[in-house]
Amino acid sequence: MALIQYISRIQFDFGAVSLLAEEIARLGLKRPLLVTDKGVAAAGILDRVLDAAKPSQPVVYKGTTENPTEQSLLACLDLWAEQGCDGLIALGGGSPIDLSKAVALLASHGGNLADYNVKTGGSEKIGKVAPQIAIPTAAGTGAEIGRACVMSLLDGSKMVAVNLNMVADTIICDPELTLTLPASLTAATGIDAFSHGVEAAMSTMVNPPAEAIALDCVARAAKWLPVAVQDGQNRQARWEMMMAALEGGMCLQKGLGGAHAMGTPLGELHLHHGRLIGVLLPHIVRFNAEVAQAAQARIRTAAAVPDEMALEDWITDFTRSLGLPTTLGEMGVPTDILPQIATRAEADHLTLTNPRKPIMADYLKMLQSAM
Structure with missing residues (x-):
């Protein structure tokens, strides 16, 4: 069993979930709220985790949607108050983990989630939040170690709160929990992990340790994601992809870029983030090429891209080989919303760390090309 203490306390290996009771006791939790979704429950993972939590008996919320909503947040806060909860266990993909962060934030700070929007400077007000344990069941978002919480508000808009104080106190990464993840979700979550490495490596923020982690994330995902998609029972591939996802979350400290700036508003169409x-x-790799030559050369080396291929073409082929869409048209995105998406992407905080600063017209051109 590997105990990694970097950004947070991380228990990582097959069977790590068996340490849950020990970690609950270490944090002194008496009545944790376990946040998950119906898919995790139906797969039998929830029962396994509840058994590992004994003698603790967490209060369970299973209503997390694919893109977490403020409505779910309010329901969790009601449950928190009614049951006298004192901490959280997030179980699932990025959605339950982000929802857990939001509950931890408001349970400790009060107010409305919009008060902590990074775009309005509200995230700077975030101090220590309620204690959390995060247990990912997919290898993708890196939300378990990430400092951001993305949520759809009641009016349908998406907002992001960002602060290192929201990172879970303890993270339990057990690749065993990903063995039954379908190939389509393995691919969709895995390409998100890969993208974190790529965009962080190109980010303008100076953070050499995070860049090294980003490049290792790229190397692992490029090699092992196709194996995990092809053979979900391959234990080494599942271990490597859970590590790639964790690294993708670690390197978020360096910032992301334009792909995620466009992806956030597009996500309001209820489309899967990874896809x-x-x-x-x-498209953002092509846009950045003229100013990010050194970073892209390092990415090419990490991913073992053939010399004769453009990096952006290799990424498209890689994505297609995983059975994922390679155009927005395939995903049903209507063309008439693209100007609005481009405007919002330009205003997104992640545009600030993209190596070449896109304006609305640049984003619109990329989105039209992506159709």
């Missing part, structure tokens, strides 16, 4: 990012990533 969107897989479509958008080659």
Whole structure:
């Protein structure tokens, strides 16, 4: 069993979930709220985790939607108050983990989630939040170690709160929990992890340790994601992809870029984030090429891209080989919303760390090309 203490306390290996009771006791939790979704429950993973939590008996919320909503947040806060909860266990993909962060934030700070929007400077007000344990069941978002919480508000808009104080106190990464993840979701979540490495490596923020982690994320995902998609029972591939996802979350400290700036508003169409990012990533790589030659050369080396191929073309082929869409048209995105998406992408905080600063017209051109 590997105990990694970097950004947070991380228990990583097959069987790591068996340490849950020990980690609950270490944090002194008496009545944790376990946030998950119906898919995780139906797969039998929830029962396994509840058994590992004994003698603790967490209060369970299973209503998390694919893109977490403020409505779910309010329901969790009601449950928190009614049951006298004192901490959280997030179980699932990025959605339950982000929802858990939002509950931890408002349970400790009060107010409305919009008060902590990074775009309005609200995230700077975030101090220590309620204690959390995060247990990912997919290898993709890196939300378990990420400092951001993305949520759809009651009015349908998406907002992001970003602060290192929201990172879970303890993270339990057990690749065993990903063995039954379908190939389509393995691909969609895995391409998101890969994109974190690519965009962080190109980011303008100076953070050499995070860049090294980003490039290792790229190397692992490029090699092992196709194996995990082809053979979900391949234990080494599942271990490597859970590590790639964790690294993708670690390197978020360096910032992302334009693919995620476009992906956030497009996500309001209730489209899977990873599939969107897989479509958008080659376009921002092409846009950045003239100013990010050194970073892209390092990415090419990490991913073992053939010399004769453009990096963006290799990424498109890689995405297609995983059975994922490579155009927004395939995903049903209507063309008439593209100007609005481009405007919102320009205003997104992730545009600030893209190596070449896109304006609305640049984003619109990329989105039209991605159609």
